[in-house]
Amino acid sequence: MVRSIKVNRKLSRQNPNENRRNGIMNLTAAGVAAAALVASPLMLSATTAFRPPAYCRTRRSSASSSSTLFATIESQQEQQATSIQYHDPSDDQDGNISEDISENKQQQLQNNKKQRLFAKNDNNFRYNNNKAMADPTFLQKRTETLLRMTSPENNIIDSMSLGNVGGGNMKVDKRTFDWLIDAWAYSGTDHAVEYAMRLLKRMEHIKDRVTMGGGDDSDDYELFPDVKTYTKVINAIANSGMEDAGEQAEAILNRMIDMNDPSTMPNTYTYTNVIDAYARSAPYNPNAPYSAQRLAERMEELRANSPLELVKPTARAWNSVIGAWADWMGEEMPWGEYVGSGAERAECCLDIMDELASRTGNEDVRPNSYNFNSVISAWANDGGDDAAFRAEKILERMEVLYRQTGQEDVKPRTVTYNAVIDAWAKSGELDGAHRAELLLGHMMELFETGHNVDAKPNVRSFNTVLNAWAKSGVFDAPVRALKVLSRMEELANLGWDDVLPDATSFATVINAYARSNTFGKADSAYDVYLYMKEMYDATGNIKLRPNNIIYNSVLNACAFTMGDFEEQSRAIDIANSMLMGLGESPYGKPDHITYGTYLKVISNQMEPSQARNELAATVFRKCARDGMVGGMVLRQLREMGMADEDYEELVGISIWKTPSLSDLPSSWTSNVIEGKRLRRRQFRSE
Secondary structure, three states: OOOOOOOOHHHHHOOHHHHHHHOOOOOOOHHHHHHHHHOOHHHHOOOOOOOOOHHHHOOOOOOOOOOOOOOOOHHHHHOEOOOOOOOOHHHHHHOOOOOOOOHHHHHHHHHHHHHHHHHOOOOOHHHHOOOOOOOHHHHHHHHHHHHHHOOOOOOOOOOOEEEEEOOEEEEOOHHHHHHHHHHHHOOOOOOHHHHHHHHHHHHHHHHHHHHHHOOOOHHHHOOOOOHHHHHHHHHHHHOOOOOOHHHHHHHHHHHHHHHOOHHHOOOHHHHHHHHHHHHHOHHHOOOHHHHHHHHHHHHHHHHHHOOOOOOOOOHHHHHHHHHHHHOOOOEEOOOOOEEOOHHHHHHHHHHHHHHHHHHHOOHHHOOOHHHHHHHHHHHHOOOOOOHHHHHHHHHHHHHHHHHHHOOHHHOOOHHHHHHHHHHHHHHOOOOHHHHHHHHHHHHHHHHHHOOOHHHOOOHHHHHHHHHHHHHHOOOOHHHHHHHHHHHHHHHHHOOOHHHOOOHHHHHHHHHHHHHOOEOOHHHHHHHHHHHHHHHHHHHOOHHHOOOHHHHHHHHHHHHOOOOOHHHHHHHHHHHHHHHHHHHHOOOOOOOHHHHHHHHHHHHHHOOOOHHHHHHHHHHHHHHHHOOOOOHHHHHHHHOOOOOHHHHHHHHOOOOOOOOOHHHOOHHHHOOOOOOHHHHHHHHHHO
């Protein structure tokens, strides 16, 4: 069970004046504070080591009470201070600052978008388990060699060995062409489509040359592209992340039809990949969902008119249509507003699929758990007033179907329940967190009674409930979150290893404090961090390793701590401990969110003064040296209330000008990674 977290406040409050003199920052003697921070190892790598406040250095005895984490602080919830609006530091990257980033950074962001789209592909196992596919340099060398050996100047196109190229023999045959096209499709590189198309065009050129010359060399015919080849090229286009991917893919589809060649006639997989191409471009192509559904409906027409059923609609193809609608922003009106619900239309696809299966007898198009889960996720991300209710209705529909039919392919599993819990967490409903926790209890009951052993909650289930409480705005949300965290540890001790709290669990509990009006939230958030760190030190469990998200969350709690002078002073002490601790730790280094949130701490907790401005300037210079000046840093610096001349001397632009990253030296912004998903991916990879 989670042990009681309680800071030894006697050490820090027996003599508040002495404690403030020893602290990094002093609200009444800010000049001394600034000097202390400037002399710190974080700022100037001084030889003297940073020593956090006494209560931060206090170690717990190993014989500490095993009472629950929330027990010692539950009574604090009645002490409500003046409400201060919560600010999520990770949201700052989506702020109003015009971040006119350099071309290189824009290209990096575009690549990241493509990588996210690539990561969604269900068939990545070939790429992940094949080192050759994962090596663009190897692929480029092989492709260039193959293109050179099959160029028009080369009169010999027989199957032949090209020698030891790239670490192995390569034959000039259709299999080599297809393998390279497939490899480029899963490479995730910018020029994947270019190379896939070059390979296809070379095969088409060989076919044209042989056909026009009247040749019938069997080796030549082995190099002719077939439906499999074209489908692989379409897959490369679908994975590219291009805005016109759907249109490019459908153009190739139409070429295949126009050839009227049985060997290149599109099949179910071809149409499915074209629909995929439209689905993946849906976030920035408002017509993509319409085109995706049009092709799915055409598949049914082709099935009905062909006894061979070379093409027929499937649940897989319709799942891409559902995904396209899920990403649809709505119909754009002349006045700029978007009208319509993509989730609503995604749900309609389920009814269309059901009707098709019942009317035609094609059970391959009957909705399965993947389709239901996709619609639930669409509702979870919809943001509408009744989105969570609609998501839960889909879950109930699945439960009824499973009870009636016993079919495994409609059985709701853990991922299904997690998606509905997530819908409640995002719903903004007053009872959203309560409904999320009730659903978690339902999962546990289903598993423990054996009615659905595939509904066993995992750590994501609990973390999503924690997130629901953190976002709930309920006055006792931190206590409720701590109870959930305690329950996770209890279950882990009973052998449920897959619900052991991880870094996300602790970060979410910290955020529950940061979002609340709880008195002493900085202390409580810091205690949760300390407990997590002790667990990591004791167990070595990599999932409990502190990271920037944890440090930034504690800083955010410090930024919005409420209370008297002493409470503000303690929040600043903890913020210093976290900022310097991260800089000296093996867990990571301060990022632009860290620096931006720290600036928010001193802005909120220190009175306006020259000393505060000097401290902010010192932090900013260190941030610039680290290449971490992001949008949030600039915004918080502007809100410090510096004199225009001081701000301009520090940043190089007027305080009255809308800050733009392009106005800054590139070295100041070189290490900034904007976007929650990208930052989290970075932390997971470290």
